[in-house]
Amino acid sequence: MSRLFEDSLVFLCRPDHPLVGCARVDVADLARDALVGFPPGFGLRSVVDEAFHSVGLEVPTQHELTLGFPEIAELVRRGVGSAIVPDSESRRMPGLHRIELAEPVLWRAYLASRPSKEIGRATARLAEIIMSSPGTVHHGDEARAG
Missing domain, CATH: 3.40.190.10 (Periplasmic binding protein-like II)
Structure with a gap:
């Protein structure tokens, strides 16, 4: 997540x-x-x-x-x-x-999905697009944001 x-x-x-x-x-x-x-x-x-x-x-x-x-x-x-x-x-x-x-x-708000190896390319790409959207907390920021 x-x-x-x-x-x-x-x-x-x-x-x-x-x-x-x-x-x-x-x-x-x-x-x-x-x-x-x-x-x-x-x-x-x-x-x-x-x-x-x-x-x-x-x-x-x-x-x-x-x-x-x-x-x-x-x-x-x-x-x-x-x-x-x-x-x-x-x-x-x-x-x-x-x-x-x-x-x-x-x-x-969170994005929940199965591990990337368990999802199709289209779903993985959609998750990538969502996670790179402006305002998204990036993994390096998560410790500071939480």
């Missing part, structure tokens, strides 16, 4: 949210917020669930959708709730405010 990338999660809210003045926010401070996010079973949702469980809380996700980050951002803009999203995605969401989490929470 090879790590493709990792991204810090941030709290995303409207500019009129009470926490906007904070430089960082604790996950526990978000327990009363109505969150917009993915349903249980999605990789990112599992990371968010674990962040809340690690401080003894249940996730306050009240609005679950299986679409994508642009739709989550639109619901946050409309005042449906706030969200916890990857930092790289938050920077593509104009008009919303991002706040770092006090205790870093990382979303990591």
Whole structure:
């Protein structure tokens, strides 16, 4: 298994949210917020669930959708709730405010495959292309990134 990338999660809210003045926010401070996010079973949702469980809380996700980050951002803009999203995605969401989490929470994605000697040339080439993509954590970087 090879790590493709990792991204810090941030709290995303409207500019009129009470926490906007904070430089960082604790996950526990978000327990009363109505969150917009993915349903249980999605990789990112599992990371968010674990962040809340690690401080003894249940996730306050009240609005679950299986679409994508642009739709989550639109619901946050409309005042449906706030969200916890990857930092790289938050920077593509104009008009919303991002706040770092006090205790870093990382979303990591991996490429899992059989050993190269057990896969076909096309599959091996695809894995090679994916692993050489910009933003991919390279094997020498993995010790520093993990």
